[in-house]
Amino acid sequence: MQFPSTDYLIIGGGILGAATAxxxxxxxxxxxxxxxxxxxLLASATTSQAAALLTRVRPDPAMAALVAETFTAIEQLDQVLEQPLPLRKVGSLHLATAESGKxxxxxxxxxxxxxxxxxERLGPEQIKQRAPWLAPDQHSEALFVAxxxxxxPVQLAQGYVSAARKLGVEVVQNCRVDSLIMEQGRVVGAHTSQGSMPADNLICCSGPWATRLLAEQGVHLAMAPVRSHYWITEDNTELFPTDSPMVILPDINAYARPEVGGLLFGLRDQQAVYGDPANLPEDIHGYLFNCDPDGWECLEAGWGDLAAVFPAIEHLGVAHYLxxxxxxxPDGKPLIDTTHIPxxxxxxxxSGGGIALSGGIGRLLAELALERDTFCDVAPFKLDRFGSVDPFAEEFRVRCALARSQKKSG
Incomplete structure (x- = not known):
């Protein structure tokens, strides 16, 4: 079977493909x-696993512009969708307990x-009022970003797709792209599980699967599949009111936010926990990484520091682990670029920020595809900024995993 030709074929129906469409x-x-x-199915892979923290304060102006565009996109989508998107604009509370955090x-x-x-800066009583589960000491300092x-994340992705469909975008689900179709050094479509899809231009937003797909054509993406994980406590509406803010704990590389009566909290691995891009399964739910398959080593390593600011965790049950x-x-910034293949x-x-960056990345890819001036600087996102890399080499994958271990923001 051969599908009708298109001007643009977008591979990947997660948050980035949806925003780009x-x-x-x-x-x-x-x-x-x-x-x-x-x-x-749309948004059923890595998008569905995201904690989806939308934090706007980014040191790099280009990164900040991408996030700001996502907030703008949400406002625009609310004007065209039948139901407004469920953005919980509760602010973020950044709590420092050591000099590095301050x-x-x-x-x-x-x-x-x-x-x-x-x-605004918050004192101990203000911290407790906003986030009752926190137990700051007299030396703690906090900053609230409103x-x-x-x-x-799935509802945001579906919002992008619904709006795209209203503008005529065709969506094909349950259709795996197996390889690219090349003619005289140019990409002209893709071979899929349902037949060939000719296209004048192709935009690859297929997440961790992009590495293997594009390597076949000599495009080596400087990224690796790294574990992100979080836990959700039992419900306790007194400790975790739904309007309480997200919390960033830079000194212990942790974050948290309310989640339907409980608390979703994430700890970043201090060891390198990564996968193999050459052997990723189609269904990555429950994917086993190179070590610590159930997250117990990470939880045990971070438990003491977490309990110091969240003492209720000592008697609260953990209901879920995802x-x-x-x-x-390696630098925690996305790859957004044209390639050497026309x-x-x-x-x-x-790097764990796809939901927050989605609106900006979608706009940037559209502008690049249409060969228009871009709304922000693209230099921080160039594919070649790390030089020549082998994304399948274990040394490089460790390097990428350590980038997550050192991440302090949300």
């Missing part, structure tokens, strides 16, 4: 044919001011 449909000339193809607070406060975002929030695959780059673009490597 919507942005491209908005900007492309009238009559442009756009198809979005997804191996499974330096982080100062940097965050300065960056927020430079971006025109409001922030403009941050979180939301269900583990997922994040595509991490007609082929890439958007991936979001």
């Amino acid at each position: 919507w942005s491209l449909a908005q900007q492309a000339p009238a009559g442009s044919r756009i198809r979005l193809v997804e191996a499974g 330096a982080y607070l100062q940097d965050t406060e300065t960056t927020a001011a430079s971006l025109g975002l409001s922030s 403009d941050d929030g979180y939301m269900d 583990t997922g695959v994040s595509s991490y780059t 007609g082929l673009l890439v958007g991936t490597g979001c």
Whole structure:
């Protein structure tokens, strides 16, 4: 079977492919044919595993611009969808318990001011009022950023797709892309499990699966599949009111947010926990990484520091544990660029921030595909910024995993 030809074929129906489809449909000339193809069901792979913290304060202006665009996109989607998206704009509370964390607070406060975002310092009583589960000591310091929030990542992805469909984008699900179709050095489509899909331009947003797919054509993506994981406590509405803020704990590399009566909290692995991009299964739910399969080693290593600021964890039960695959780059910034192959673009490597960055990445990819001026600097996201890499080499995968271990923000 051969599908009708399109002007643009977007591979991957997760958050990035969905955002790109919507942005491209908005900007492309009238009559442009756009198809979005997804191996499974929309937003059912890595997008569905995200904690989805939308934090706006980023030291890199280009990264901050991507997140700001996501907030703008949510406002625009609310104007065209039948139901508004469930953005929980509760703000973020950054709690420092050591000198390194206090330096982080100062940097965050300065960056927020430079971006025109409001922030305020909080004392112990104010911390407890906003987040009753926290137990700050007299030496703790906190900063509250009011403009941050979180939301269900699947609902945001579905919102992008619904809006894209209204603009004529064709969506094909349960259709795996097996390889690219090349003619005279240019990409001209893709071979899929349902037949060939000819296209003038191809935008690859297939997350960790992009590494193997594009390596076949000599495009080596500087990223690795790294574990992201979090736990959800039993319900306790007194400790975890639904309007309490997200909490960032830079000194212990942890984060938390309310989750339907309980608390979702994440701890970043201090050891390198990564997968093999050459052997990722189609279904990555329950994927086993190179070590610590159930997260117990990570939880045990971080338990003491977590309990110091969250003493209720000692008697609260943990109801759920979720583990997922994040595509991490060595510097924690995404890969958004054209490639050396004419007609082929890439958007991936979001390093655990794909939900927050989605609106900006979708717009940037659309502008690159249409060969227009971009709304922000693309240099921080270039594919070649790390030089020549082998994404399948274990040494490189360790390097990417350690980038997550050192991440302090949300």
